[in-house]
Amino acid sequence: MSGTPPELPIVVLDALMPRAQRLVVNRRGSMVWEVESHRGQYAVKVGYPIEATADWPAQPWTALAPAREGAVLYRLGFDDFAYGEWELGTWNFQPWHEGPDLYELWRPCREPDSRTEPHTSAALGCVEALAELHGRGWAHGDVQPAHFIIGPDRTHLIDLALARGGRVPEGYDFPFRGCLVHYEAPEIARSVLATGEAQPTQEADIYALGASLLISATGWRAVEYPDDAPRPEQRQAVASGKRRPVKVHGELGELIDAMLSPAPEDRPTIYEVGKALS
Ligand SMILES: Nc1ncnc2c1ncn2[C@@H]1O[C@H](COP(=O)(O)OP(=O)(O)O)[C@@H](O)[C@H]1O
Ligand SMILES: [Mg+2]
Missing domain, CATH: 3.30.200 (Phosphorylase Kinase; domain 1)
Incomplete structure (x- = not known):
């Protein structure tokens, strides 16, 4: 190419x-x-x-x-x-879905000394889009800010190439080898480090949504590692489960913190997230 x-x-x-x-x-x-x-x-x-x-x-x-x-x-x-x-x-x-993605939409919140707070309505739009997928028994596998397109009428969750939940023709299928490390749940990172592969789950999507909201609202990653660290080293940091404190105000901040729980069973479901936000 x-x-x-x-x-x-x-x-x-x-x-x-x-x-x-x-x-x-x-x-x-x-x-x-x-x-x-x-x-x-x-x-x-x-x-x-x-x-x-x-x-x-x-x-x-x-x-x-x-x-x-x-x-x-x-x-x-x-x-x-x-x-x-x-x-x-x-x-x-x-x-084609017209509109900014979540990271673009919340750019004003990330400016130095910004007084702009992330809008709950945008977060809720992302939650609704993911809830639609989870409600049908699927996991997305690659939740990240660029994959939420905030349209005038609704938010679209794009890039379903790694989604799991139903049969896919064998000739087009391939194993899941993790996603962008910034949004990768610790259990996924550990599995990818150990075996080279993992299983996308709804719990890992919730973690990725929490990390997406955090990075879009504040510019901070959920886990600290140097920008130039090799990928396995970044994964190792994620796998260790050592997180940065979440500095987002109010209900949204508390929710993001819960979504980023190291143990998948401690994370809220997408319905619980939606209920808390609405
Ligand atoms: N249906 C769509 N509507 C609007 N923009 C899209 C759409 N699909 C993809 N894009 C744009 O292209 C980028 C890459 O698409 P994506 O589906 O994530 O593919 P990949 O990650 O394989 O490159 C997205 O971040 C978005 O900017
Ligand atoms: Mg993509």
Whole structure:
């Protein structure tokens, strides 16, 4: 994927006939495009394998992620999406959701000497989006601030590529190897360190939601480790369960603290979080 500028696969061009397109991100084996077509605005995700680097082992599964997400969207009964294969991997498209993500939305709260408090209504929107998934028996596996898009009518929880809860075709499935370390629950970090894999759970999603709210509101990670520490060292810090104190005022702060409980069984459920916030 180096050298030539990235392009949309022909199959996707055929399906959507874009009037306009914009590359949103291209990183770690995944491209996302915003596409305008006669059918509407779509997010197009295109996966390709990544070769090994000094910091990363080869990750062939990134090629499968869009199709895996497509299979999850199908299981969950979404409409207006499609997925398939291209030369280097798989792709999907799904409706584009307009709006800032949680991290962008709460930027004013993170400014030095800011008096802006994080809005409970935004937190509640994120909780409702995750509750919808949990209510159907699924775990997301990759909850992070960038995955909550705060739209005018509702909040969308995107990137279901790692979600667990129903059958996914074997050819598109791959093991869960943890998520972004800032949002990884200690039990997930320990499992990834010990075996290279873990099981996404609703309890770990709650931890990730707590860490997402904390980092978006304050800029602080739930666990302290140096920015430049190698990933296993960051994971080790998370696995140890040694947390920073949560410095968010009021009910939201107390809730975040409970969501970040080291033992999964001590964390509130998403319904308990929603009840406490509303
Ligand atoms: N349906 C969507 N609506 C709006 N933006 C999206 C959508 N899907 C993806 N994006 C944008 O693309 C970024 C990456 O998408 P994501 O689904 O997280 O893929 P990956 O993590 O594999 O790169 C998101 O953080 C968001 O900015
Ligand atoms: Mg993502």
